[in-house]
Amino acid sequence: SLTFAEVDARSARLASLLAARGVGPESVVALAVPRSAETVVAILAVLRAGGAYLPLDLDYPADRLGLMIDDARPVCVVTTARGLELLPEAGDGPERLVLDAPETAAALAAAPAEFASPAVADGHPAYVIYTSGSTGRPKGVVLTHGGLSNLYANHIADVFGPVVEATGGRRLRALHTASFSFDTSWEQLFWLVAGHELHVLDEVGRRDAEFVVSYVREHRIETMDVTPTYALGLLDQGLLDPAAHRPALLLLGGEAVPEALWSAVRAATGVMSVNLYGPTEYTVDALAADLAASATPVVGRPIGNTRAYLLDAALRPVPAGATGELYLAGHGIARGYLGRFALTAERFVADP
Structure with missing residues (x-):
């Protein structure tokens, strides 16, 4: 379990790492994090950094996940070692930020527990949800x-x-x-x-x-x-x-x-x-x-x-x-x- 203080500090540290990678208003971060409290932390971190999150369901086939990543062109894909196994090969696509990798864990531990979020307007994207709709082709809907x-x-x-x-x-x-x-x-x-x-x-x-x-x-x-x-x-x-x-x-x-x-x-x-x-x-x-x-x-x-x-x-x-x-x-x-x-x-x- 996590306290409110722990959620705040963890999301601030991850937001710092995301901001350092260029995440801010009008950018997208894909989240491929197995369901847990850390999923909530990751969502809050993206929003605190000013970006929009794109949730990736790891039960989906890898080729569908690949289509969504290619279409949304996120700054990076936040995932875990387990999630990385279920994602398509990165190739020349966006960086995979693996939360439980030793280098990421060290960077998170060194990041400040406070984060000053950028100014975000009502019209800036908050999340992107993909829906197949009537055409069968996934399309991303941008909500604010x-x-x-x-x-x-x-x-x-x-x-x-x-x-x-x-x-x-x-x-x-x-x-x-x-x-x-x-x-x-x-x-x-x-x-x-x-x-x-x-x-x-x-x-x-x-x-x-x-x-x-x-x-x-x-x-x-x-x-x-x-x-x-x-x-x-x-x-x-x-x-x-x-x-x-x-x-x-x-x-x-x-x-x-x-x-x-x-x-x-x-x-x-x-x-x-x-x-x-x-x-x-x-x-x-x-x-x-x-x-x-x-x-x-x-x-x-x-x-x-x-x-x-x-x-x-x-x-x-x-x-x-x-x-x-x-x-x-x-x-x-x-x-x-x-x-x-x-x-x-x-x-x-x-x-x-």
């Missing part, structure tokens, strides 16, 4: 610091605030089970940013529903964020059993919520729940719905500083009851697709 700041403010006011108040205003324990290669991982990282205790399950543990429920009870986890499919597996293992400890807040997202799951969660006394929706091209969440407010599944209403429109093919609003396509606007909108200007111009249209 401003989008993250807006989402954090919304979470503090509308997600964290109610459950913190309901639990007496104390520091809570949050469970991190999402893949770091998906933007939903920020739902859980924000708890750490807000001063709460974050538990990061390893790759094996997070995939085992029985283990997750046991962990929630043993460590008295109070908040978690999962997909509906994941939630169904946890409920089968007794996550919401009234005779045992259960979380005070359950966030759902990433998929449509089945009616049976919606009803089961609403019926759990003392458990708050919010359904969150947002495409990769919007910073994590664009719409939110409190399950207590609706007897049937809904995607909800726009979060703060977000607008949602239902439009037809000519970008005209459709009448009530008609089918349209959802368009989003606001502080969380992505900058576009990395290096794909024509596709960005096609998909990111003028706000009607």
Whole structure:
């Protein structure tokens, strides 16, 4: 485990090494770090250095990882000895900064435990997430610091605030089970940013529903964020059993919520729940719905500083009851697709 002081010092030291390699605003750093608390440290280090991080899922085939690295052209790839084995050959590509290599460990130990971050504007990139979309060709979506700041403010006011108040205003324990290669991982990282205790399950543990429920009870986890499919597996293992400890807040997202799951969660006394929706091209969440407010599944209403429109093919609003396509606007909108200007111009249209 790491204290807040240790996270601060470790991320500062790594940020110093990254800055020395030219990382700053408008640059990208690829992260190929096996899932652990060190993944969180690496993310924070990149952001403190002013760069944008690109998470690489080491379960992906090496050739897909290679395509992402070639396309994003990061300043460097932060990894470990184990991660290095799973990455494609470096060739003439970006430097591999291996965290547990003796020379890197020595450099980190010698680096200062404080770091002065460069000035970062709202429009600067914070992270890049690759999605295959409908074409099958991976494309990087560039999300901004401003989008993250807006989402954090919304979470503090509308997600964290109610459950913190309901639990007496104390520091809570949050469970991190999402893949770091998906933007939903920020739902859980924000708890750490807000001063709460974050538990990061390893790759094996997070995939085992029985283990997750046991962990929630043993460590008295109070908040978690999962997909509906994941939630169904946890409920089968007794996550919401009234005779045992259960979380005070359950966030759902990433998929449509089945009616049976919606009803089961609403019926759990003392458990708050919010359904969150947002495409990769919007910073994590664009719409939110409190399950207590609706007897049937809904995607909800726009979060703060977000607008949602239902439009037809000519970008005209459709009448009530008609089918349209959802368009989003606001502080969380992505900058576009990395290096794909024509596709960005096609998909990111003028706000009607």
